[in-house]
Amino acid sequence: MRRFRILLGMGVASALAVLPGATLSASAAPAGNAAAIDSVIGMYYPLAPQRLMDTRSGLGGTAAAIGPGRVASLQVTGRGGVPTGGVGSVVLNVTVTGPTAGSFLTLYPSGEARPTASSINFPAGWLGSNNVTVKVGSDGKVLVYNQSGSTHVVVDVVGFYASSETVRTSLGTGGQYQRTTPSRLVDTRKEGGAVAAGDLTLRYVDLGEATSPHVKALVLNITAVAPERGGFLSAWSGTGPVPGSSTVNYGAGKVVPNLAFVATGRCGDCGPGYEVPTFAVYTSQATNIVVDLVGVVDDGTLPNGLRFTPMSPIRIVDSRSALGTSGAIAAGETRKITAPSTVVTDSTEVLAMNVTAVSPTSGTVLTVWAADAGLAKPTASNLNPAAGQIVSNAVMGAIGPNDAFNVHNLMGSTHLVADVVGRFYLYPGTANVAAADAPRLAVVGANH
Numbered sequence: 001m002r003r004f005r006i007l008l009g010m011g012v013a014s015a016l017a018v019l020p021g022a023t024l025s026a027s028a029a030p031a032g033n034a035a036a037i038d039s040v041i042g043m044y045y046p047l048a049p050q051r052l053m054d055t056r057s058g059l060g061g062t063a064a065a066i067g068p069g070r071v072a073s074l075q076v077t078g079r080g081g082v083p084t085g086g087v088g089s090v091v092l093n094v095t096v097t098g099p100t101a102g103s104f105l106t107l108y109p110s111g112e113a114r115p116t117a118s119s120i121n122f123p124a125g126w127l128g129s130n131n132v133t134v135k136v137g138s139d140g141k142v143l144v145y146n147q148s149g150s151t152h153v154v155v156d157v158v159g160f161y162a163s164s165e166t167v168r169t170s171l172g173t174g175g176q177y178q179r180t181t182p183s184r185l186v187d188t189r190k191e192g193g194a195v196a197a198g199d200l201t202l203r204y205v206d207l208g209e210a211t212s213p214h215v216k217a218l219v220l221n222i223t224a225v226a227p228e229r230g231g232f233l234s235a236w237s238g239t240g241p242v243p244g245s246s247t248v249n250y251g252a253g254k255v256v257p258n259l260a261f262v263a264t265g266r267c268g269d270c271g272p273g274y275e276v277p278t279f280a281v282y283t284s285q286a287t288n289i290v291v292d293l294v295g296v297v298d299d300g301t302l303p304n305g306l307r308f309t310p311m312s313p314i315r316i317v318d319s320r321s322a323l324g325t326s327g328a329i330a331a332g333e334t335r336k337i338t339a340p341s342t343v344v345t346d347s348t349e350v351l352a353m354n355v356t357a358v359s360p361t362s363g364t365v366l367t368v369w370a371a372d373a374g375l376a377k378p379t380a381s382n383l384n385p386a387a388g389q390i391v392s393n394a395v396m397g398a399i400g401p402n403d404a405f406n407v408h409n410l411m412g413s414t415h416l417v418a419d420v421v422g423r424f425y426l427y428p429g430t431a432n433v434a435a436a437d438a439p440r441l442a443v444v445g446a447n448h
Helices: 166-171
Strands: 004-007 014-017 044-054 071-075 087-097 103-109 120-122 127-135 141-146 152-162 177-187 199-206 215-225 231-236 248-250 255-263 265-267 276-283 288-298 306-318 334-338 348-358 366-370 390-398 404-409 415-426
Touching: 044 071, 044 087, 044 215, 044 231, 044 255, 087 103, 087 120, 087 141, 087 255, 087 306, 103 127, 103 306, 120 127, 120 390, 127 306, 127 348, 127 390, 127 415, 141 152, 152 255, 177 199, 177 306, 177 348, 199 288, 215 231, 215 248, 215 276, 231 255, 248 255, 255 390, 276 288, 306 348, 348 366, 366 390, 390 415
Parallel strands: 014 199, 127 255
Antiparallel strands: 004 014, 044 152, 071 141, 087 127, 087 152, 103 120, 103 141, 127 248, 177 288, 199 276, 215 255, 215 288, 231 248, 231 276, 265 276, 306 415, 334 404, 348 390, 348 415, 366 404
């Protein structure tokens, strides 16, 4: 059962779901065998969310809506906790607000040609966000291109991947991505109904005594379901006040998901008898909230962790033009898609992708998972587009032994677009089994 107390000093009066008897501490890497890690290249460093750009106010250097065919430059290194050097790519939450036409944004490294891929797709008048991992240019900048009309853009940074050992000197070791069995952690539709405007819900996740104390961040798919009014969700560790950034931006009555890398808090007395990671979600308007766990970031000491190699965005699927697959995916159909050899390597385990549903004929749910790996379709969802929408979401797309992934469409039919922004590989320094045999972590328990 939830207990609530009023928190002040956040600019709003908020209700917090308190873990009974819980004592929270700030997120910090637990002691581990860090000396055995001979490199931090490809490791992830979670950050407390920080705003880098808001074209409405001029934050970040662009003080107006980005017009058709225009490119805005954004300095990301040296800001928001991102170091000045040694950064290969950053993980951003990108929000579009008030677009005058249907369009898309493409984020890409400064100094490189603009790719044909997209980072976030939207109709006129839309309010929404997408998690975007983008390679950083040699000058520490990324570029933001808008195709049509004009739109304001808000960008928050939530973490980065190291590209050199210079990061280790100042920040120590980062974390490695660990695949988990997809698990639903929160579904307020089954827990008493919509969360009231201004409320915060704090939860813990237990992945077992050998794993939980080593989790530095959770990779979550967070969905707002049928909010009463337009607003936003903010996800963070639960330590300290609500951050001045958003994770999911939603319109009234919509179903809006977004992938989120959420740095964890820590709870030593939540019930399991050992330290477990925590996260919190704040909503500005009344809405139901669904949270699915799709992966975690460890402290670098757990076996079989994955490292990240950033790539300039590249399109591998467009069912409209028979790229990667041909024709719309029918209702109830599972489509197997093989990644091209130009994208995967022998060590690739997971593709970081931006997946877009294009004009589905009815409201539907898309689910992505590894093909030919003996895995049943997960109950978690990746995209929840309404009829006629063009909706994107970041997906951590595990691939099977034949370099393929499955996409299942629940209802109607929809075209599919997928753009790859990087790949994860099994790091030999902490691997103790062959890549194909590396087990997935699983949730032991969670606070509801």
